[in-house]
Structure formats: structure tokens, C-alpha cells
Amino acid sequence: MFKLNRRTAGDVAFDAFNVLIMLAVCFVTLYPIWYVLVNSFNEGQDAMRGGIYWWPRIFSLESYEAVFRSSGIMTAMGVTVAKTLLGTVLHVFFTAMVAYAFSRRDLALQKVYILIGTVTLFFNSGLIPYYLLIRDLHLLDNFLVYIIPAMFSFFDLIIFMTFFREIPDGLEEAAKIDGANDFSIFVRVIIPVSMPVIATIALFHGVYQWNDYFTGMIYINNMDLQPIQTYLYRIVAQSSSNQMASAMPGGISKNVTSQSIKLATMVVTTAPIVIAYPFLQRYFVKGLMIGSIKG
């Protein structure tokens, strides 16, 4: 029989070339992160000279000590943790709840509701009208500006709906016979069987909440309410180290520079995402496929 799997010399060359390209992509992806990491573990003054590529020249944890002692950074970190946890739980619960209602085949006025949502995907009122709305809702300088406007997304609703449609009706009917109402069916039956898609959306929204600096930048003036990304934005992009310097308690070691603290803050800010991400990866790839292929 004709053997399909026999590898020709061309195949071998192709595979070798392909593996090399992929390794190059991996290197280019990882190395910039590594570069920041090793520089952050180097003594600040020395790092200013440059030339640290693979390993710290003079290992030092002082920049990290300074970060963890700075009340400004820690407050910003606290805001970020709070908005990420609260924001994600509410976003997932609320969006999934609406999606469940929308997904029920017997829902009256379903067409109207879905039309209302679809329009929002194509029309956007722009920055200023939205800013005026946030102002009129008294969300300026209010922690809730991170939570309420981000509570719902029609795009995520579509992903939830696609998943809920696949759940066998029998599950809900059994609960209904036991006298459960639609809300408790959602909480007790639908949520537990929907963990893959819930994990996916939770990861997406969690990352959004963790990384968002724009909300903190335009709607928040009170420094005690700014998240860590806004804090970093102010020192990275505007390259004014005033804020950083003022946040530092007196008597910081001379080996620490504003640059080395910046790097250490970047590492501390990114670490939770990088650590959590391999565990959640299998969920989001699956979840993203559900959303993309069917949608």
C-alpha cells in the first residue's frame, strides 16, 4: 500500500526550519520579559550603566523592599486587587444571569432584547458623552466606576449564550418539578455545570480589570483610589518620577533608583497574571473556541 507517512528529505528540512522559527518566536517573546526581570534584581545604581542581559551583575532585593515599603504603591495595589476581585465576580454573575434569561427559548420579547444588545456592538457614542454620563451618575472619584460600568458586556453574553444553549433541557426541568424558580435554577443548576465558560470569561475580565489604567486615569483624581496600572502609567509614560519619589519614605538606600523601583513595580504588578495564567490556559482556549467557531 502507498505509504502516506514516509518523510522525504524536503519534509525533514521543512520540519527543522519550522522548529527553528518557532524557537525564535519563543525567544523573542520571552527575552524582553526576562531582561526586565534580571534588571529589576540588580542593584539600582549599577543597573543604570546598562549591559545586564542574562543575569544580575550585583544581585539586590532593595528595589523590591522599597516597593513593598512604599505606601503609595501598596494602596494602588490594594485598589487593583479589590477592583479585580469584585469586578470579576459581579461581571461574570451579572452577564451570565442576563445571558441565561436571553438564552431561554421560551423568553417573551427575546427578539427585542437581542436587537437592543446587537445595536450596542456597532454604535459607540464616543468618549465625551460617556464621560458626561459617568459624571451625571456621580461615579467620578468613586470606586464603583471600576465596577458598575464594567458589569456587563454583550459580547461576553453571546459567548455565555452559546454555551447555555448546549445544556440539556432535562437538567432544568428536573429542578422545575422540584419547585425551583428560574433564578434559583440559574444559581443552583446552570452555574455549576458552566464552569469552563465561567472560568474563561472570568479570566478575560480579570485581566481587563487588572490591566486597565484608562478608567483610573480619566475618572479618578483621588490618588488613594488609583489602581496600580494608572500609578505605573503616570511614572512610565509621563516619565515623571516625582510621584514615585514622593511616595518613597525617607532614608531609602542610595542603591535604589527611580528606574529600578519602576522595574520592580512592573514585575510585582505582572507576577500575579503570569503565575495564574498557565492554570487557566486550558479553560480559556476551550472557551474562546466556543465563542469564535459558533458565533
Added chain:
Amino acid sequence: MSAKLGAEFMQPDSAAPGGRRKTLLRKLWSQKYLQVMALLGVAWMIIFNYIPMYGIIIAFKQYVITHSIAEAPWVGLDNFKAFFEDEDLPLVIWNTLGISLLKLIIGFPLPILFALFLNELRSIRLKKAVQTISYLPHFLSWVILGGILATWLADVGIINHILMALHIIKEPISYLAEPKYFWGIVVASDIWKELGWSAIIYLAAIAGVSPDLHEAATIDGAGRFQRMWYVTLPGIKSTITILFILAVSGILNSNFDQILVLRNSLNESASNVIDVYVYQTGLVNNRFSYSTAVGLIKSLIALVLLLIANSVSKKINDTSLF
């Protein structure tokens, strides 16, 4: 991604024509929990998506922050005229289109190419590892990436170091301070961040191409490249088309987050794009009405582009978003 939105999820109406209103009311009452759950979502959309649409009318008014929208005097199209007479306009348009077109020409095909090659890897473990690594930058914020880039591109950073060691340059260059490097930095960093992530959807599509086709092509003597070109690529054509339509309609979006992080007063002549301009005039200089008018022009052009791209693609290869 969001193809065939509405229609897909709609169910036929079961209500009979006679006594329809009464049936509807009874049905609404019988599913009161479900209706409350749905209406909470509708209420959210009305507040956060539809009420701001009313705010668009300040583009036709002279709105001042101390008064309400209704009180502001009408000025007709003055704000729109002012935009077209603004001397910044040509540069803003040039930057917006320049960056977007570069992203489209270079950044759009690369994830497809990456997915094609990734799919050809024989080792499943290597494939998984490459995927995991290539997604990672998607999860870093633009602020962090701005910090990484600043470190790389600094005077004592690695880029200057390498170029000087190779005698390509004599003096260190401050890349972010020079407009001529800005577009390149924006496009390259965007590719670095999103290459792996954008490839996911193509990988999913590639997985859906029938193995029979590959087998048949192999029997006909097709090599690896030929199969990639004649089997896999046509197999994911509709996915590519849909993503291309979305990319074209977003051509006036210049990834605001990214540019806001990378821009500074020195590279302004290359980094002032529409979104930045709207933000600057509106929230920094408090020209609310003017800024809203500019934003409105932008949304309208984007919508027109979406419709054009959609109908062109419908004619050419029978794939469309709606």
C-alpha cells in the same frame, strides 16, 4: 467572530395572532423571574449604551460643563466645520491611517502565517509550549509593555547596545523621542503582544479543515508548502475574510491604550491620532462639543467602512458578517 449575530439566537414567536396582547402579558407574568433577569441587563444597556447616544447632540451645540445638555445653545454644524478647518487635521488623519494601514499590511497576515506553521509542528508538546508562550504577552498591560519598551530602547538599553556593537550607529538613539521611529515601534510592539493570541482563531479554523482533503492532496503528490497553500489556506478563507472585514472597519481605531502609553511631547508629530486628538481636545482642553463632533465623524466613517467591506466581500467570495 461575531458573525451572524442576531439571527442565530432568535427563536420563532409562538404567540398566535388572536388575543396576542393578552397572551403576551400572561406569558410575561408566568416567566416573571426570567423577565426580571433579562430586564436588568436591558436596563444596564439603556443606561450605559443608549443614554450616552443622547449626549451626542452636544456635537451640534455649544456645550459648557456648568450647564445641562438641554440648556446649551444650538450651533448647527459649526463644530464639524471647525474640524475640517483645523490645521492639525491632515497630520492627525495621516498618522491614524498610516499606523492602521501598516498594522493591516504587516500585522494582519503574520498571525495567519504563524498559525499555518504552528499547525505543521510534528511534536504536540512543542506545539503546546509554543502556544502557551506566544499567548503570554497578550495578558500584559500596555503600561507594562510601555515600561519594557522604554527599558529596551533607553540610551543604555539593549537595542542601542547591539547596534553600537555592530557599528551600525555611533551614538545611542532615543527612539521614543524621535517621530520617525514611532510608527515602527507601535506596529512592532503590537505584533509582539498579539501575534499568538490572534493566531488562536485561525488555529481553530485550521483544525476544522477536513483531513481527507490533505490525504487526497498528498496522494496527488502535493508537498507541505503546496498543501498549506492549496488546502489549508482556502479552508480558512471565510475566517480570514470575516476578521479582515472587522480589521478594515477598525482602521480609524489606532489602539488608543497603546499610543497613549508610547506617545510623548517629542514624538507628537507622529503619534497624534484621532483617538488621542479626541481625548486631548475633549478631556484635557475641555472642548467638549468639538471633541464629540470629531468622535462622531470617526464613528460614522467606521460604520461606512464596515458596510463597504462587508458588501465587497459578499460579492467577491460570498462571506459576510451580516
